[in-house]
Amino acid sequence: MAYKKRVDGRKFDETRPIIAKAGVIPKADGSGYFKIGKTEAYAAVYGPRELHPRNKQDPKTGVLRCTYNMMPFAGQGDRVRPGPSRRSKEISMVTELALLPVVNLEDWPNAVVDVFIELPQTDAGSRCAGISAASIALADAGIRMQDMVAACAVGIVDGSVVVDLNYEEEAWEEGNVADIPLAVIPSTGEISLLQMDGKVTKEQLMQAITQAKPVFERIADIQRAAIKERYDAVTREVKQNE
DSSP: OOOOOOOOOTTTTTTOOOOEEHHHHHTTTTTEEEEETTEEHHHHHEEEEESSGGGOTTTBBBBEEEEEEEEOSSSSSSSSSOOOOOHHHHHHHHHHHGGGGGGGGGGTEEEEEEEEEEEOOOOOOHHHHHHHHHHHHHHHOOOBBBBBBEEEEEEEEETTTEESOOHHHHHHSOOOEHHHHHHHHTTTTTEEOOBBBBBOOHHHHHHHHHHHHHHHHHHHHHHHHHHHHHHHHHOOOOOOOO
C-alpha cells in the first residue's frame, strides 16, 4: 500500500512548524535555538580561545570543535544512556564537517571555537536541528561566516518523497523507508552534509534533493530573521543605556 497521506496531515513538501532564536544562553559567547515540530536543539558557542594542548594548534587557522548530546529522556524510543556514545561522536563529527565550509577559521590561528549542542526533546531530525541551531549560534558569537547552514531531512516513505520526516515516518513498517539528512549552504547550493539510512534509487535521491531546495532557503530565512531580531534587540538596549 503506497504512502499517499502523511500521518500528521502535512503536504509531502511541508516541514513541521519551525521556531528559531538567537542569544538564548546569556553566558555563552553566542547561542542559538532551533525547534522543528517536537524536536528542539540548543547550541552554545565558546570562543575563539587559545587551543590546548599547544601541539594541536595551527598557526594558519583555527579549529572548530562540535559536541552533540541528546538528553537521556529526549527521544521517542529507548532511553539514551548518559555520556558520549558512538552515535553522538559520529553526529558531532558530521556537524563539524557540515559547518566548516562557511566558517572563516583563518581569522583565528592557534584558537578553537567550541560548539555544544544539547537536545532536550526529539521527534526525528535531531542532527539537522542541531546543525541549524549551531549555525545561528556561530553567527550570534560574531564568527565571520560566508552564509548560514540550513539542515533538514528528506526521505522516501513507501515510494513517496517527503520532506522533514517525523518519528512515525522513520519507523513506518508498511513499506520501505529511507531517511536522508541534508545540510545546504543556500547561497551556493552546496551540500555540506548528505547521509542516508535505507535504500533509494538515484532518481529518487535527486528528486528528494530537488524537492527540498525551497525548504533550505526558507530555513535560512528563518535563521537570518532570528539573528536580525537578536541584533535589533541588542541595539535597542544599547541606545536605552546611553
